Amino acid sequence: MKLKYILGLIIAVVLAVVYYKFNPEVYHFFPECPFHKFLHLDCPGCGSQRAINALLHLNVAKAIDYNLLLVMSIPLLLMQLSVKVYAYFTQQAIVLNFWHKPITPKIIFALVMLFWVARNIPFKPFNYLAA
Amino acid sequence: MEDQKPQDQAPFGQQPFGQSPFGGAPTPQPKNWLVESILVTLFCCLPFGIAGIVNAANVNSKYAMGDYAGAQAASAAAGKWTKIGFFCGIGVGILYILFFVVLGMGGALMNR
Numbered sequence: 001m002k003l004k005y006i007l008g009l010i011i012a013v014v015l016a017v018v019y020y021k022f023n024p025e026v027y028h029f030f031p032e033c034p035f036h037k038f039l040h041l042d043c044p045g046c047g048s049q050r051a052i053n054a055l056l057h058l059n060v061a062k063a064i065d066y067n068l069l070l071v072m073s074i075p076l077l078l079m080q081l082s083v084k085v086y087a088y089f090t091q092q093a094i095v096l097n098f099w100h101k102p103i104t105p106k107i108i109f110a111l112v113m114l115f116w117v118a119r120n121i122p123f124k125p126f127n128y129l130a131a
Numbered sequence: 132m133e134d135q136k137p138q139d140q141a142p143f144g145q146q147p148f149g150q151s152p153f154g155g156a157p158t159p160q161p162k163n164w165l166v167e168s169i170l171v172t173l174f175c176c177l178p179f180g181i182a183g184i185v186n187a188a189n190v191n192s193k194y195a196m197g198d199y200a201g202a203q204a205a206s207a208a209a210g211k212w213t214k215i216g217f218f219c220g221i222g223v224g225i226l227y228i229l230f231f232v233v234l235g236m237g238g239a240l241m242n243r
Contacts, residue, residue: 031227035177044181045173070173080166099165102195105188108165112172112181 020056024049047131161206163190175220182212
């Protein structure tokens with residue numbers, strides 16, 4: 001169990017360093033999304049790698065430009081991570097009740113689908129969402 | 132939508148219809164894979180994460196209605212889709228890097 005966490009931490013740090021040092025906009029050895037490569041459309045995750053690079057350089061505006069959904073989900077994911085870490089170190093079984101409400105996945109699903117459609121509409125208010 | 136099925140339920144599992152089982156729920160809610168599905172949707176870039184989110188919705192709503200077997204099944208499905216998405220993402224990444232290494236070595240040999 002502990003080994004898993006240590007390995008995860010090492011991988012996270014290595015990835016963070018790689019995504020900090022190399023901008024996916026400039027270097028082309030980063031994997032490209034197959035959905036984008038073959039269909040030439042943006043999926044909900046397109047632009048994540050560039051957004052992570054921008055976030056690591058603390059450029060939130062640029063990250064929002066690449067992938068709004070990723071930036072919106074960061075606070076939620078950080079909250080979940082801190083609860084997990086706290087529960088692990090204090091040996092308590094605390095969970096965020098929020099994830100278990102029936103409405104939560106529905107809202108998330110609606111947001112993801114709306115974002116997916118909207119970012120592929122090729123004119124003005126919508127194309128700001130494109131990757 | 133879903134009918135209450137009174138057979139094969141846990142002894143304290145029968146909730147009055149339309150009431151959520153908070154407080155003294157007999158079985159803990161199965162893992163709903165929601166966070167993992169979101170991560171797959173955002174980072175593995177394959178729409179499998181969305182299948183995970185849909186199944187996570189099923190886990191939560193079936194559990195809230197007292198359909199524990201249904202929630203368990205939805206949990207298994209959510210886990211399956213999330214893992215498929217995760218390993219597809221990893222696989223594409225590794226293939227891409229391998230492709231790059233092969234190309235780079237080929238280029239280096241050609242330029243000699």
